[in-house]
Amino acid sequence: MKIRQGCIASIIYGVIAAFAFASAPLQAYPDKPVKLIVPYPPGGATDMVGRVLAEQLRKDLGQPVVVENKPGANTAIGAALVAAAAPDGYTILFASSASLVLNPLLRSKLSYDPERDFAPIARLAGVPLVMVVNPSVVPAKTIGEFLSYAKTRPVSLSYASVGIGNPIHLATELFKSQSGIELLHVPYNGSAPALLALMAGDVQVFFDVVSTSLPHIRSGKLRALGVTTRERMKVLPEVPTIAESGYPGYEAAAWYAIAVPKKTPPEIVTQLNASINKVLADRAFRDQLENLGLVVYAPNTLREFADFIAKEHVAWQKLIKDKQISLD
Numbered sequence: 001m002k003i004r005q006g007c008i009a010s011i012i013y014g015v016i017a018a019f020a021f022a023s024a025p026l027q028a029y030p031d032k033p034v035k036l037i038v039p040y041p042p043g044g045a046t047d048m049v050g051r052v053l054a055e056q057l058r059k060d061l062g063q064p065v066v067v068e069n070k071p072g073a074n075t076a077i078g079a080a081l082v083a084a085a086a087p088d089g090y091t092i093l094f095a096s097s098a099s100l101v102l103n104p105l106l107r108s109k110l111s112y113d114p115e116r117d118f119a120p121i122a123r124l125a126g127v128p129l130v131m132v133v134n135p136s137v138v139p140a141k142t143i144g145e146f147l148s149y150a151k152t153r154p155v156s157l158s159y160a161s162v163g164i165g166n167p168i169h170l171a172t173e174l175f176k177s178q179s180g181i182e183l184l185h186v187p188y189n190g191s192a193p194a195l196l197a198l199m200a201g202d203v204q205v206f207f208d209v210v211s212t213s214l215p216h217i218r219s220g221k222l223r224a225l226g227v228t229t230r231e232r233m234k235v236l237p238e239v240p241t242i243a244e245s246g247y248p249g250y251e252a253a254a255w256y257a258i259a260v261p262k263k264t265p266p267e268i269v270t271q272l273n274a275s276i277n278k279v280l281a282d283r284a285f286r287d288q289l290e291n292l293g294l295v296v297y298a299p300n301t302l303r304e305f306a307d308f309i310a311k312e313h314v315a316w317q318k319l320i321k322d323k324q325i326s327l328d
Helices: 005-023 045-061 073-083 097-106 143-151 167-179 191-200 210-219 266-280 283-290 302-323
Strands: 034-038 065-069 091-096 118-133 158-161 184-187 205-209 223-227 253-261
Touching (some): 034 073, 045 065, 045 091, 045 118, 045 266, 045 283, 073 091, 073 097, 073 118, 073 253, 091 097, 091 118, 097 167, 097 253, 097 302, 118 143, 118 210, 118 266, 118 302, 143 223, 158 167, 167 205, 167 253, 191 205, 191 210, 205 210, 210 223, 253 266, 266 283
Parallel strands (some): 034 065, 034 091, 158 205
Antiparallel strands (some): 118 205, 118 223, 118 253
């Protein structure tokens, strides 16, 4: 059977076009705005950090980075949204210790699995805590004095937190476990009411985020006994770490990071890691976050961040299991 000349030409043209398409370079990433999902309410300290990061990423990526707040369920709502998003690099998660480590340890049923659903990009900053008391209620000036004070008042002292399973709650339970003291847990709906309760004498101690307690420490309304970081903090250089106060190895902090859906192409994952590391190396960015009471991490590789997550999982899993802490 004869094939018409026009049909042959069409076939040849189609083959050439297909070859040309296959040989064409892939569209550069990103070529449109990127969404940064922040699983916290707008206006808070975490949202502020997310927006500072978004502006810095905009400069490096050459595209707008739009912050979308998706709070709720201890960050699980925002995390689940990103886990289900297209793995194309255009929806990224402003992740945290809650979303990548704590939630699966605290809930038997979770709508996402960090290991299965996310590719970790880089960690950004630690959110250290400071152990504070009201000096007009608790006379202690050091952790040692606080322990002596607490041991003479068994079961009568209480500590504030901002909810069960929150890093503040877990950091205090870790301190209780290592020091052997008894404190009654009183959860509040946020740092502000917890601080008010502390200053009113309703609770006797609070492991607060440094940024919110700092003004009260400087005014003398609160006394800082120790920080939860491995080293002393730039904004509180006179306050010892809990580790150097008699509890070697004690370290507890929430942290922020970036993650994307698991099947995001490796070249995009690598590019985002490089962009985040450029931001982390920027002195102005580091100053902004350090002035908020955060500890900014050094640039880190994909492997370093994955290893960090694994280490955090092991550390908190034991405490949560031993204390039978659950959000179910």
